[in-house]
Amino acid sequence: MDLVIARPEGLYCPPGDFYIDPWRPVDRAVITHGHGDHSRPGNQHYLCAEPGAGILRSRLGADINLQTLPYGQTLLHHGVTLSFHPAGHVLGSAQVRLEYQGEVWVASGDYKVEPDGTCAPFEPVRCHTFITESTFGLPIYRWQPQQEIFEQINAWWRDNQAKGKASVLFSYAFGKAQRILHGIDASIGPILAHGAVEPLNRVYREAGVYIPETRYAGDIPRNDPLLRQALIIAPPSAGGSSWMRRFGDYSDAFASGWMRLRGTRRRRGVDRGFVLSDHADWPGLLWAIGQTGAERVMVTHGSVQVLVRYLKEQGLDARGFVTEYGEEDDASTSGEAEA
């Protein structure tokens, strides 16, 4: 029997009577990670991997009815054995393993296969049916090793410093921002964070992840010479807003997997695009799918049709799942956010 089906409220597990990352309020919600399109407010009960609790509370409220489970531990619910396994996407992100009457399904939420030191690295889980995302499901998406990208960011920052310009780096406030902070060379200069980023830095630090010292950008007076030495991490929504005026002369950049394409980079209108994603690239998706040993693959948000067709040609039983994911994350910048 199918352990997960698509319902109007979200992905549903019939024998367990719960939802995974539902997009409409339900009684029981199992959450893969804290990005807004996967964890929405209004559910009666929440269950997530233990390292994700801080994020979920900071985003959905301290008073949500939240139960947690450490990675690898099992929980039995209506005969379904459920466990969480690291997805390597952001802090606390998890794949959900479901076992019922000898059948194993894994719903992976969003995942990335390169370990980055800010969250538990992706762990392949053997299963019969694997539910995968396909945000970057085209062979044009291949990531360089992250260290090379961090060095590009360091060089850009140093270069701006030498020219007396502030370095404003746009990135998603949760996950990407902390990964960048964790990876760059903090000895280059002061680091300032936008108000949307700072609370998440705190959650990461509390979870024991190294995040260099950051200051709240709003505390620095306009035209302070320090700004011309600083790296400023801000969410994309700050771009073009009056908030930017305080920095005077600045260079701006955007960190996202979509920056792989010149067209999307130019559309962003920033000085630099750094190709850094917290999703798997094409080889990463294929590797992860292969590692599960699954014969059946359900493809969600991204390049669904492409990945389904490709996997079918490889002899797998692949199908598309219609979901409402991929609306908050960087998918929205590309125009590629089709179901």
Added chain:
Amino acid sequence: MKAFAELYLRLDATTSSNAKLQALQDYFTQAPAEDAAWAVYFLSGGRPRQLVPTRLLRELAVRLSDLPEWLFEESYQAVGDLAETFSLLLPESEHSSDAGLAYWVEEQLLPLRGLAPNDLAERLPPLWAQLDRNSLLVCMKLITGSFRVGVSKLLVTRALAQLADLDAKQVAQRLVGYTDLRHSPTPEGYLALIAPPSAEEHAQRGGQPYPFFLAHALQQPVEQFDALLGPVGDWQAEWKWDGIRAQLVKRDGQLWIWSRGEELVTERFPELHAIATCLADGTVLDGEIVVWKPDTRTDAIAVQPFALLQQRIGRKTLGKKLLADAPVALLAYDLLEWQGEDWRNRPQYQRRQQLEQVVGNCAASVLQLSPVLTASDWNDLARQRETSRSLGVEGLMLKARESLYGVGRTKDMGVWWKWKIDPFTVDAVLIYAQRGHGRRASLYSDYTFAVWDAPAGSPERSLVPFAKAYSGLSDAEMRSVDALIRKTTIETFGPVRSVTPSMVFELAFEGIALSKRHKSGIAVRFPRMLRWRQDKPVEEADDLATLQGLLS
């Protein structure tokens, strides 16, 4: 190739003119003359024709990338740029050639032209394997003849002028014709561009034209003209012709004709050669080449639609019939050189006076004066402008009487305004969409528009496509339309989607003509979106009768 690829990426990555100028100067400072010669050529718009057929390139790329063909195609649709798709899908090379641009173009790329498919299939993969990803992207753009980067010729001119400490106008003068197809860049040619000024330069120029002076668009309402432009008498007003801007150079007993793209087009217009006999040596005229013949309805000699002229452009051989159907004339409106002397620093009215004499003394009927309009005030001129459409012109040109003849689109030596008539407009329905290219890559941004084939209320009326357009929307609007297209898709055929008709746009276009090639029976010129009529239901979009009414 690496240094040039790096320059390309720097130019491509920024929208700031200063950053581009800096990138150009950094490149030219370190580049050997033979590489710089080709860089100037490509950056100022020189483009050798496609060296290898696209179909063959695709086949090779599919094979080398080890992907099914459909997946290569999907990738291309997402990237929106063939050269970039290649550079993303071909296996990354371990090597990275340090050889310069000139070596690559002359020794590796140009010899590819005309090779048999088998030779190409053998030769190209090892060639690509020498290039890192960025160099591969640039190399592919050169091979496919699609090299384009956001740099104006003016910017290249400025970079060279600063590098060599020259007046930018001098460099512009030397650059004229540099990208002409018959011209192959050489290190000597490059060094001549940046050489110190010399006295013989003027005498040695052969058929060299002058850089064209370009006009700015005037969009203010006529009520503001007095305040903006001063009295109408300070201006020389002419019709804005819809033809090919050209310079006619007569020196040393020979005639040269140059297009605005600085291409030598003397051979394309044999009937204009007659002008050589009645112009003195050392004369340069600026004007417009138009089709000029008796009108079928009035029998009066008049300018004919651009579409007729277009039939002659791009033809290798000009048959007798074509020459008879679309005879051209030059409508002269400026005099740049007279008796071997550069007249560009004389005021417009003086140049005009002398031009009238020069043309008056030339008996060739293919040389005509572009008439000057007289008007008592701006409103009078505005009324004359209203007749533009029936005369087959695009509106008016306003040239300051005291204006000198500048270089390019500058305003420092006086100004030319183009005061065009308002475009035709129609409310049309979006029915098909395709993903765009360049900065519109991955977005459904290229649309096909339709109008109704019968008036509102008719039973079973349907939408007929009549125009394609992709420009005119803001980035935000484009994103919203893209999202709606994805939500309302009916069917997907390759890269094209048909959508449930729900969006109405006001389309603008410059010209309209009957056409047998279009289902609607109508072809429009330069269609673009003026605005998204979110207030209008599709039932209220225009119908074919509206378009036919514009034909008159």
